[in-house]
Amino acid sequence: xxxxxxxxxxxxxxxVFKALIQQIIAGGGTLIFPTETFYALGGSARDETVxxxxxxxxxxxxxxxxxxxxxxxxxxxxxxxxxxxxxxALTAKFWxxxxxxxxxxxxxxxxxxxxxxxxxxxRVSSHPLLRELAAELxxxxxxxxxxxxxxxxxxxxxx
Numbered sequence: 001x002x003x004x005x006x007x008x009x010x011x012x013x014x015x016v017f018k019a020l021i022q023q024i025i026a027g028g029g030t031l032i033f034p035t036e037t038f039y040a041l042g043g044s045a046r047d048e049t050v051x052x053x054x055x056x057x058x059x060x061x062x063x064x065x066x067x068x069x070x071x072x073x074x075x076x077x078x079x080x081x082x083x084x085x086x087x088x089a090l091t092a093k094f095w096x097x098x099x100x101x102x103x104x105x106x107x108x109x110x111x112x113x114x115x116x117x118x119x120x121x122x123r124v125s126s127h128p129l130l131r132e133l134a135a136e137l138x139x140x141x142x143x144x145x146x147x148x149x150x151x152x153x154x155x156x157x158x159x
Contacts, residue, residue, distance in 0.1 A: 051112035067121035071134035096126035
């Protein structure tokens with residue numbers, strides 16, 4: 001089933017639409033959403049079925065893991081085994097923003113979100129909707145460009 005929820009939300013309906021998005025994510029659905037750079041394809045990073053579906057939609061090999069969105073640098077320790085001082089300095093200066101950093105992953109993340117070397121790519125978006133959603137979600141969100149693997153990234157929803 002496909003639904004179209006446009007952003008920005010109609011005035012006074014923000015809570016209803018954010019709740020619907022959270023239900024879609026919790027129910028194993030996938031989304032296309034704006035980021036500060038391009039449109040992204042995503043869903044729950046903790047749901048192996050969602051991870052597999054996004055690989056199929058993108059036409060991407062399973063050995064190229066997806067980056068994940070979190071709401072703040074404080075959530076790094078939920079997913080990263082350690083945060084080196086240089087990474088902490090970069091997050092302080094450039095997060096939120098379009099900077100993805102790679103860390104040694106904590107155990108337990110699904111295949112497709114962790115590289116064969118045990119690394120996970122994390123980012124804190126500066127897009128207002130994603131910041132709010134990431135703060136309210138109990139799972140990290142996959143955020144890969146909304147395009148087939150090897151094709152140009154989508155700059156607008158029609159693409």
